[in-house]
Amino acid sequence: MFVVKIGGSKGIDYDAFVRDLAQYRDYVLVHGGSSQLEEIATKLGKPPVFVTSVSGFTSRYTDRETLEIFNMVYAGKMNKMLVEKLQHAGVNAIGLSGLDGRILEGRQKEALKIIENGRKKILRGDLSGIIERVNTQLLKLLLDHGYTPVLTPPAISYEGVAINVDGDRCAAQIAVALKAERLVILSNVPGLLRDPQDPQSVIERVTRDQIEAFIETYARGSMKKKLLAAQEALDGGVKEVLLGGARGEAPLTKTLQGMGTRIC
């Protein structure tokens, strides 16, 4: 059993990705949709607002209206596009968000510590949070009956409110909960790069205890969260995390064959 996370950035050929994925068995697919969200939210007159955490993570400020657009893009457009393509390729896919059957459940962040114009501040009302429970019974029930789950944020808080959670860390939590051997994260970068400007500078191997240091040195933007997700997966018992490129032909197979960064 393995978990694949595919990003939502521009330039990914989802037909090629699905053709590649359809050859495999016994996996759960998790997907993002961030670039689509930005585009559509802006068209709907609600351009995304980003905040920076005290330790440098950047993330979206998710108010109620943004969450509705988030559902439209992630659970609507991206999820059903992938389900349709997988069904067309003969895979009996079933698309679900974390809300459905409480597949991804957790705690809404009470407040966030952010930096705004150089000041440290508390930000409230942000509908984002941390996943603490995965409904593995439902996922196994579906897998055992021949369905391939295609999962997406948002998650649901214990109070039953939708919360925005990071897709990479969703994938890590799902991999841990399902005791998957491997987590593969495919995105618009070919792996962890020594020099972010040089796509050839992929770091091929990272050990568990190098992760914290690499988060500080090499990782930029969302790659920080991918390394954090890798750390959580390994600490939760997943044997191997692979970071590879999502573009072009057979992205999954190439990453499984060693193209990209191997973390274990």
Place this chain on the structure above:
Amino acid sequence: MFVVKIGGSKGIDYDAFVRDLAQYRDYVLVHGGSSQLEEIATKLGKPPVFVTSVSGFTSRYTDRETLEIFNMVYAGKMNKMLVEKLQHAGVNAIGLSGLDGRILEGRQKEALKIIENGRKKILRGDLSGIIERVNTQLLKLLLDHGYTPVLTPPAISYEGVAINVDGDRCAAQIAVALKAERLVILSNVPGLLRDPQDPQSVIERVTRDQIEAFIETYARGSMKKKLLAAQEALDGGVKEVLLGGARGEAPLTKTLQGMGTRIC
């Protein structure tokens, strides 16, 4: 077991509806989203195009781009809004489109006969169709494990392509497939009206063999399709179809208690 269909038109208080629905057990919810679709499609620069069939039905022309917006509004915004509210009310809802696990499968219409500027024409490339199969195994599997399915178009064609299908007729097919006793359709009109301008002119009782005649005489616009759905449900073994208003407090309970039109 019964099936409830809630429309997507303006002025429906979904919190009141969910509070009412949460008291019941052993049901499947189907929902629409047409007014939201129009609003959001227009904002995204793709206002809906409507066509009129040779026998007077009006419907949306669904090209590829419209279908993507359709997924965003139905499977994204409306579906996850209802799932979130139901979860918040303690109902373990699971939101699915007809694509997921091929719950709603059928035939894409090869061509449509429409009237355009007074001429009878054939229209191709419309991604709409007819449902011919419902994945009752999946629905029963979920119901038996305590989940409440919240279903929405689109459906999927045998070739694995998403197709736009009418929500009311989806609900009818699901009711027949699950051998439900009752189908309840809640919308922005209090029932079948003798005079469409007079909300007090609800026709309380309609027999099976009056349906065809009433489609011609009393029914306007989408009410024609609701009567067609009622006919299909009754012919498929459903004992009773109720048409009631979706607005205000306890819309389902009021309709079950006789407010609206009873067809059997």
Place this chain on the structure above:
Amino acid sequence: MKRVECPECGSEVELPADVVENEILTCDTCGIELEVVSLNPLKVALAPEEEEDWGE
């Protein structure tokens, strides 16, 4: 006045002067419904059978 042969019964079918592509015509002789598949070259075929069903 443009004419075309009815694929069903072979008789001649008159086309309206302002006929458009995909227009449905009825053969007055045998009553079958025809579709103007293309204008140039002028081609007609039996109109597909479809019952009423529409999406949302």
Place this chain on the structure above:
Amino acid sequence: MKRVECPECGSEVELPADVVENEILTCDTCGIELEVVSLNPLKVALAPEEEEDWGE
């Protein structure tokens, strides 16, 4: 210069002249993080603890 009492250790905490609502300040005496809950009336409270986790 506005001052306020640190709810943790009771010592006086100086507020920057251009302090804004929800700003985080640190009590120099005990080092605890405080949040400026409101400006008028001026109120501070212990800043909530949150580890790093962000949505999409």
